[in-house]
Amino acid sequence: MATRHLRTPDEQGRPPAGPGATEPAEARRARALDHAYAVNAQLSAPRVFSHATAALIWRLRLWTPPAVTHLRQQSKPGGQRAGDVVRHVGLPESYGVIDGLPVTSLEQTVLDCALTMPPLDALVIADAALAHGLRLEATRDLLARVRKPNGKARAALVLDLAGGGSQSAWETWLRYLAARLGLPRPVLQFPVRTHLGVYRVDLAWPEHPVLAEFDGQVKYTDGAFGQDYSGRRALVEEKRREDAIAEALGVRPIRFMAADARDPDAVARRLLARFPPDVRAAARVDRRLPL
Structure with missing residues (x-):
């Protein structure tokens, strides 16, 4: 599995302080990111953060901050499952590391979100990712390799609608x-x-x-x-x-x-x-x- 150490678009690691930093949405983003760090510290098995959690780690805009932490693992874990962690089976072929957290690539992150999230939520993330270098054709190539039909039509629609010119979720x-x-x-x-x-x-x-x-x-x-x-x-x-x-x-x-x-x-x-x-x-x- 290939690993790359990446920098987020803000280049400083943590999200910059600014207007609205004390708003509820920013507080939820901070809590969700802190939870990802806590989950990462507790796990010893190989894992890669994915879906909305990966978008959060990439510092992408989100329509709604994630209420649970998403990650990928090689196989389904045994024992009791935590209600605030969603585990997806299968590690990606390659991944990056942002501030110590293993995370899916920008393209895989957008695809995972487009396959599973409501279209507006996924489009907000795709727009933000395009502004930070998302390779749209590479994302479409990943979509073509998805075997399960669930969410594929919705994901294709989101990728078709995505545009890098939007400067806010609104x-x-x-x-x-x-x-x-x-x-x-x-x-x-x-x-x-x-x-x-x-x-x-x-x-x-x-x-x-x-x-x-x-x-x-x-x-x-x-x-x-x-x-x-x-x-x-x-x-x-x-x-x-x-x-x-x-x-x-x-x-x-x-x-x-x-x-x-x-x-x-x-x-x-x-x-x-x-x-x-x-x-x-x-x-x-x-x-x-x-x-």
Whole structure:
């Protein structure tokens, strides 16, 4: 079995401290990572962390931090099983080591997640992995070698939808809803040249034209990105940016926030309403992508 010592995308090992570090999701990520270290210290048999736990160790974005620790072992262990550890049979042909933890490759990690997780959860991980060097064709090759049919169609769909331009889990969520509606594939981080410079829009359908963005509230909070950070200044700058985009293209981005996730049908209606009648008429909900 080949072993490589790897560095995570953040290059420092542990996730960097920053805004939102005390939020519940970050606390759950920290607990899940600590649990992986504890499990690793208790085991003597060969093992490799996998699935959502591997994504966590790789420091990839997660829609939901894992509630259990996933690992691969050569065979099923005997005796009583721990409820907070899921053991998958079979060690990978090769693996890496990140901060002392044996972990599946980036490609195998994404594939394992795509085969077993809901599509949105897996897509968030795949998007993040693409931004950090995931080899998509190599992942598809691994999928082609999977013998069991369970999850293969879903995994292929996730790999087809994956895009490296999403810069947050919420941007992936917005693109996921657009895909579920049956809308054309958007351009990610679409560049717009304005009199103030070049701005990038999260999702764009320039041929229609439609622009959509996820707007996180944290950037309008004083101190969110350092002691001297001004939320009011950020709000003013965002208004200037939006005005410049509207002046350049003749259309304003439609904005969505985390609170909109409570009513995804309303998000779908608002987004669909921006498109011309022929696109709306052709759109069909993809039932393979559940809300």
